[in-house]
Amino acid sequence: MTASDSGRGAILRAARKAFARQPYAAVTLRDIAAEAGVSASLIVKHFGSKEGLFDTVADFTGAADALLAVPNAGLGRHLVLTLVRYRREQGSDLLVRVVFAAGSGDERALLRERFREQVTDRVATRLAGPDAGLRAELVIAHLLGLGAVMAVDREGLAATVDPERIADHYAPGLQALIDG
Amino acid sequence: MTASDSGRGAILRAARKAFARQPYAAVTLRDIAAEAGVSASLIVKHFGSKEGLFDTVADFTGAADALLAVPNAGLGRHLVLTLVRYRREQGSDLLVRVVFAAGSGDERALLRERFREQVTDRVATRLAGPDAGLRAELVIAHLLGLGAVMAVDREGLAATVDPERIADHYAPGLQALIDG
Numbered sequence: 001m002t003a004s005d006s007g008r009g010a011i012l013r014a015a016r017k018a019f020a021r022q023p024y025a026a027v028t029l030r031d032i033a034a035e036a037g038v039s040a041s042l043i044v045k046h047f048g049s050k051e052g053l054f055d056t057v058a059d060f061t062g063a064a065d066a067l068l069a070v071p072n073a074g075l076g077r078h079l080v081l082t083l084v085r086y087r088r089e090q091g092s093d094l095l096v097r098v099v100f101a102a103g104s105g106d107e108r109a110l111l112r113e114r115f116r117e118q119v120t121d122r123v124a125t126r127l128a129g130p131d132a133g134l135r136a137e138l139v140i141a142h143l144l145g146l147g148a149v150m151a152v153d154r155e156g157l158a159a160t161v162d163p164e165r166i167a168d169h170y171a172p173g174l175q176a177l178i179d180g
Numbered sequence: 181m182t183a184s185d186s187g188r189g190a191i192l193r194a195a196r197k198a199f200a201r202q203p204y205a206a207v208t209l210r211d212i213a214a215e216a217g218v219s220a221s222l223i224v225k226h227f228g229s230k231e232g233l234f235d236t237v238a239d240f241t242g243a244a245d246a247l248l249a250v251p252n253a254g255l256g257r258h259l260v261l262t263l264v265r266y267r268r269e270q271g272s273d274l275l276v277r278v279v280f281a282a283g284s285g286d287e288r289a290l291l292r293e294r295f296r297e298q299v300t301d302r303v304a305t306r307l308a309g310p311d312a313g314l315r316a317e318l319v320i321a322h323l324l325g326l327g328a329v330m331a332v333d334r335e336g337l338a339a340t341v342d343p344e345r346i347a348d349h350y351a352p353g354l355q356a357l358i359d360g
Contacts, residue, residue: 026206141326152292
């Protein structure tokens with residue numbers, strides 16, 4: 001990895017964090033630059049603008065790959081453990097940044113559309129039985145809600161106890177939705 | 181409803197939106213007044229100041245009262261129906277604005293603290309059996325997640341189908357967490 005690649009990676013990590021933690025309007029290139037340990041002008045050089053950076057970050061393919069990596073039979077538990085462990089290890093959430101894109105604005109609409117195509121619709125294609133589309137949205141609701149609780153109260157129980165214990169309580173309802 | 185009551189409601193709706201979308205420091209009474217279709221001086225008359233307005237908006241007591249209005253036996257279904265119907269009728273969410281307060285800043289910390297005291301802790305006191313605190317957080321996760329899905333995709337199924345059908349799928353897992 002060249003120094004320039006490494007700067008790019010650090011910017012993307014900082015940007016994901018920033019967009020995952022705050023509404024779009026509150027995010028500044030200056031803050032992202034400070035977090036990434038680079039200059040704001042390097043961000044502009046790589047991504048053009050806040051919009052350009054947001055556009056790059058607004059991709060959920062990797063998150064969906066990780067979340068959907070197992071067969072449906074064990075998917076409920078896998079979803080919970082993957083989400084919780086990712087947050088513990090990375091300090092950010094796989095999905096919850098889409099919530100900050102609720103509201104108006106073109107860049108928000110883009111993020112929501114991507115999320116639907118790359119995550120919700122992909123879950124729906126995995127589900128058999130009646131109401132697959134609605135059940136897919138409710139599977140997503142489970143994950144966004146858990147992500148939200150961990151983001152809102154970082155010293156709370158969901159943010160700190162053994163992920164297996166969270167899965168014991170939270171996975172059965174999720175699995176029931178998957179099974180239909 | 182008098183014209184003045186109606187102005188108060190419009191101010192509160194505009195304020196919830198504004199505080200949910202921007203950092204506290206970026207919110208102005210002028211913008212809220214414009215959004216609410218009233219004068220800034222009417223806001224001052226009703227709420228005293230931006231701080232007073234925020235303080236009013238950062239209160240979840242009414243939401244918790246509505247959500248927890250039935251005995252535990254039917255609470256899962258009641259929670260889902262109350263949340264969904266409120267959004268359909270009011271165009272806003274009972275709880276999800278706390279998610280926008282993730283991150284730093286004193287006024288965000290205040291909102292999160294209020295949420296814990298007024299909602300999460302109150303749910304926890306209703307739960308018997310092991311892991312009541314964690315289960316309360318996961319009950320909240322269900323509600324924040326459903327609110328998030330409805331807010332993010334306003335033309336999606338969760339935002340548009342019969343609330344009873346949502347409850348059919350979403351309430352059983354929630355009720356299992358309540359029952360412990």
